[in-house]
Amino acid sequence: MFGYMKLAAVSAAALMAAQAAGARDLVIASWGGNYQDAQRGAYFEPFAKEKGIAFTETTYLGGLAELKTMAETGDVTWDLVIAEGADLQVACDEGLLEEFDWNAITGKDELMPDAVRPCGVGNVVIGTGLAFNKDTVGEAPTSLADFFNTEKWPGKRGMRTGPMFNLELVLMADGVAPSEVYNVLGTPEGLDRAFAKLDTIKSDLQFWDAGAQPVEWLAANNVVMTVSYNARITAAKRDGKPLDFLWANPIYSIDSWAIPANAPNKDLALEFLSYVNDASRQAAFSAQMPYGPTNVNAPGMMKPEDAAELPAGKNIETGLFFSDAFWTDHKDAITERWNNWVTQ
Amino acid sequence: MSKARSTLLAAAMLLVLPIAAYVALYLLPLVSIGGLALDNGTLSERFPTLSARFNDSAGVDDAAAAALLADLQAMPKKDRAEVGRMFNQELGGMRSLIIDTGNKAAGIAPTVAGLTAFNAAWGDPATWDVVRRNVEPITWRHFQKATGIKPAPGGGYQMAAGDDIYLRITLRTFVISAQVTLLTLLLGYPLAYAAATGTPRVQAVVLMAVLLSFWTSILVRTTAWVVLLQTNGLLNDFLIWIHLITEPLQLIFNRFGTVVAMTHVLLPFAILPMINVMKTIPAAQAQASRSLGAGPVETFLRVYFPQSLRGVAVGGGTVFILALGFYVTPALTGGPGDQMLSYYIADFVRKGLNWGMASVLSLMLLVCVIAMVVTGALLRRALGWNRATGGTA
Numbered sequence: 001m002f003g004y005m006k007l008a009a010v011s012a013a014a015l016m017a018a019q020a021a022g023a024r025d026l027v028i029a030s031w032g033g034n035y036q037d038a039q040r041g042a043y044f045e046p047f048a049k050e051k052g053i054a055f056t057e058t059t060y061l062g063g064l065a066e067l068k069t070m071a072e073t074g075d076v077t078w079d080l081v082i083a084e085g086a087d088l089q090v091a092c093d094e095g096l097l098e099e100f101d102w103n104a105i106t107g108k109d110e111l112m113p114d115a116v117r118p119c120g121v122g123n124v125v126i127g128t129g130l131a132f133n134k135d136t137v138g139e140a141p142t143s144l145a146d147f148f149n150t151e152k153w154p155g156k157r158g159m160r161t162g163p164m165f166n167l168e169l170v171l172m173a174d175g176v177a178p179s180e181v182y183n184v185l186g187t188p189e190g191l192d193r194a195f196a197k198l199d200t201i202k203s204d205l206q207f208w209d210a211g212a213q214p215v216e217w218l219a220a221n222n223v224v225m226t227v228s229y230n231a232r233i234t235a236a237k238r239d240g241k242p243l244d245f246l247w248a249n250p251i252y253s254i255d256s257w258a259i260p261a262n263a264p265n266k267d268l269a270l271e272f273l274s275y276v277n278d279a280s281r282q283a284a285f286s287a288q289m290p291y292g293p294t295n296v297n298a299p300g301m302m303k304p305e306d307a308a309e310l311p312a313g314k315n316i317e318t319g320l321f322f323s324d325a326f327w328t329d330h331k332d333a334i335t336e337r338w339n340n341w342v343t344q
Numbered sequence: 345m346s347k348a349r350s351t352l353l354a355a356a357m358l359l360v361l362p363i364a365a366y367v368a369l370y371l372l373p374l375v376s377i378g379g380l381a382l383d384n385g386t387l388s389e390r391f392p393t394l395s396a397r398f399n400d401s402a403g404v405d406d407a408a409a410a411a412l413l414a415d416l417q418a419m420p421k422k423d424r425a426e427v428g429r430m431f432n433q434e435l436g437g438m439r440s441l442i443i444d445t446g447n448k449a450a451g452i453a454p455t456v457a458g459l460t461a462f463n464a465a466w467g468d469p470a471t472w473d474v475v476r477r478n479v480e481p482i483t484w485r486h487f488q489k490a491t492g493i494k495p496a497p498g499g500g501y502q503m504a505a506g507d508d509i510y511l512r513i514t515l516r517t518f519v520i521s522a523q524v525t526l527l528t529l530l531l532g533y534p535l536a537y538a539a540a541t542g543t544p545r546v547q548a549v550v551l552m553a554v555l556l557s558f559w560t561s562i563l564v565r566t567t568a569w570v571v572l573l574q575t576n577g578l579l580n581d582f583l584i585w586i587h588l589i590t591e592p593l594q595l596i597f598n599r600f601g602t603v604v605a606m607t608h609v610l611l612p613f614a615i616l617p618m619i620n621v622m623k624t625i626p627a628a629q630a631q632a633s634r635s636l637g638a639g640p641v642e643t644f645l646r647v648y649f650p651q652s653l654r655g656v657a658v659g660g661g662t663v664f665i666l667a668l669g670f671y672v673t674p675a676l677t678g679g680p681g682d683q684m685l686s687y688y689i690a691d692f693v694r695k696g697l698n699w700g701m702a703s704v705l706s707l708m709l710l711v712c713v714i715a716m717v718v719t720g721a722l723l724r725r726a727l728g729w730n731r732a733t734g735g736t737a
Binding site for chain 2: 062094156207220222325
């Protein structure tokens, strides 16, 4: 009986699955927006054409709710999903994802070592850092510390909802070296230090849920600076908006393709995992959506001006690699403290 | 005769069936939510030996350590990860501790000293506290987290500073709902009056305006307010253009933006019931009052207003209860200090995978609604409205 609510939660998804019962399309879940548009052009459509199959797309918003429900009801409505590292790790450990044999995947040798995961194929490198509107910011900020300078740059500041990414950026703004960030954050004093630093701009903070929000806020002059994903800013720049992304101490993290446990089209999904590792296809994706490729040969295949926008090479020399392991262990406790701090 | 009676009974049952089905469909989810809030089967079923051990004796001893290792070894690998994640909701680091201990259980001496030698965390009473509290089939931890009242280490209960977070959010939810209700009533009353008593043309215009807004999606109306109120939005541009202000005002991402947008979204729910009630108040009563010497203000206050209060109560109650559950509008127009309880419920379901906590917060919201309904009923009795004297409906 207690499963009733979980059942109700996916009734819509179950209905969709029932309609598509039998040999259904390859169902791919991704983050939507121009991210997914770029994936469609670089991967989904050419893959479907090559294999002579049809595919259906859906949106995934992070977290494990959908994967957990699929595993509990046995009604697996997705064949492929692209997830953040921390969610990938937890889902993999709990058996919500297929643990596949990497020997069956091609292109492994060309991938960054961090892209090779037990249940996931790392595919997209995301840069998270400071962005601003060149027309309205006045003098352009040059370091993360400028985010906290409310005298020189008065006005609201945007941050991602929740502690992840933010606390790392805060500590680096406070002078902690990237290599020390997680060591400091793991201690009670380090955590206090991060929140004390945040206290100095608390009344100016505004939190976003969707990656499109910081771009809109900057364009509409609702915030003077904001934490953002790098490619969203580049995409806006190409649309003629006067936005810029600061490559000082950015955080980079990897999104990985994974297969939900017992997915009906598992074999086809496995072929897709090899397909996305190809350097030229990753270069095509990154040219359209300037997140980094995980294939180390891909940047060399791109136009230099496109490659210069990626979270790779000298752009991430002062950067920090996001730690999935830290956050899977500390997310609950720190999120609780974060929420507490926000509501006080 | 008995046959006739049983036929009658069958017919009666058939008539009751739809109501019974309705009640069941309504109550089942409530019961399951309550169950989710307390149910700890996921954890307790996986620690049968340890659970029995803790039932027999209170202490953390070598037998408990052996029971823990035996249970962890008996568990499939993925269960250890799930158990670890749930423990981790209470104490950071528990996830990797459980996974690691489980994976290497065969090589660990089944004593407290052996466990502590493997990982010093097992020497910390706090670690065992979490394990011990959570191998029982029923858990109060979600309720404790929601109310902030936790068992103190030395017995009794305590409330640490800041632990009242969900109580504060509940209070905030109440305050925002009350602000919105008050505003919708103040704005809605004259509009409803115009729609109920104006010329047919006025009535049509007001009703159309209300219904158009009513039929537009909440998301669209909320986004429209973002466009109107933002820094370079229409309102700020206009105020600067007429030289009333020189710098744009912060009208959004704060309480002001939240309350304005929510008031607009909920206004029809206040106006429509008021129109209904006002239409039933005979115009002749006001004329009679005037002809007996009362002025327009006295006529309104003593004749019209008391009769329209029923509409105000229905409209206000509807708005308040709907406002309690709002999520999208505060998320888009409010600041971090304006998020309501539903925001946190969604967060626990979607990001935290913590259905127990989501259930408890839903129950808190439900209790608020029930409290409102009871208050409403008491108020109605105090004001002397009942079927006999209520008159209009």
